[in-house]
Amino acid sequence: MLTLHGYWRSGAAYRVRLALHFKGVAFTQVTHDLRRAEHKADSYLGLNPQGMVPTLVTPEGRITQSLAILEWLEETYPTPSLLPSTAIARAEVRAMAATIACDIHPLHNLRVLTALRALGQNEAGVQAWIARWIEAGFRALEPEIAARGGPYAFGRDVTLADCCLIPQVFSAERFGVAMGAFPVLSAAAAAARASAWAQAAHPAHQPDADH
Numbered sequence: 136m137l138t139l140h141g142y143w144r145s146g147a148a149y150r151v152r153l154a155l156h157f158k159g160v161a162f163t164q165v166t167h168d169l170r171r172a173e174h175k176a177d178s179y180l181g182l183n184p185q186g187m188v189p190t191l192v193t194p195e196g197r198i199t200q201s202l203a204i205l206e207w208l209e210e211t212y213p214t215p216s217l218l219p220s221t222a223i224a225r226a227e228v229r230a231m232a233a234t235i236a237c238d239i240h241p242l243h244n245l246r247v248l249t250a251l252r253a254l255g256q257n258e259a260g261v262q263a264w265i266a267r268w269i270e271a272g273f274r275a276l277e278p279e280i281a282a283r284g285g286p287y288a289f290g291r292d293v294t295l296a297d298c299c300l301i302p303q304v305f306s307a308e309r310f311g312v313a314m315g316a317f318p319v320l321s322a323a324a325a326a327a328r329a330s331a332w333a334q335a336a337h338p339a340h341q342p343d344a345d346h
């Protein structure tokens with residue numbers, strides 16, 4: 136049995152839940168309330184020395200970093216697949232996922248926002264910061280997704296790109312980012328989000344959700 140250490144509103148943990156539910160892999164969850172700094176407890180740092188969620192505990196060992204976890208899930212449970220059949224298409228899907236996981240999300244995670252506030256930035260400034268980086272990433276992704284023709288982020292099949300896009304759109308909506316400039320990206324996220332597997336992974340449907 137796999138154990139996912141996460142938190143209901145964590146975008147990175149949400150990516151992993153999406154892949155687990157898409158593949159129909161059974162798992163249990165352990166929650167670490169980020170608002171109470173439970174992810175910085177010594178007991179958790181042994182599993183994840185960065186003090187971040189998610190961590191996936193497997194019979195072979197523990198894995199940190201959501202993209203590494205997604206790749207391990209894809210290799211270990213190849214069907215149904217979250218990667219296309221050609222090397223170039225797989226690279227393109229990974230590039231979309233990295234745009235989100237490496238270049239958008241890290242700029243608005245809790246520790247960065249906490250640091251901005253500690254440096255004296257007011258809430259309006261923090262909100263502008265969040266919107267700036269999400270919009271910059273979405274501007275780049277919008278034509279990439281449009282070029283694949285939908286309905287999902289990389290065309291007709293669900294991929295790792297959707298596992299990253301759905302949580303990023305959830306965060307954008309939560310932070311009040313204006314989504315009007317990204318109709319194709321929004322439609323792709325909505326298409327994937329409507330599926331039963333994606334609904335099961337939704338933050339509001341997790342046992343630790345307090346809405």
Ligand SMILES: N[C@@H](CCC(=O)N[C@@H](CS)C(=O)NCC(=O)O)C(=O)O
Nearest residue numbers: 145146147187188200201244245246
């Ligand atoms: N690159 C990491 C990022 C993980 C991450 O940023 N997790 C957030 C929650 S979404 C976190 O634990 N934040 C705690 C903090 O910023 O203190 C991954 O993809 O797993």
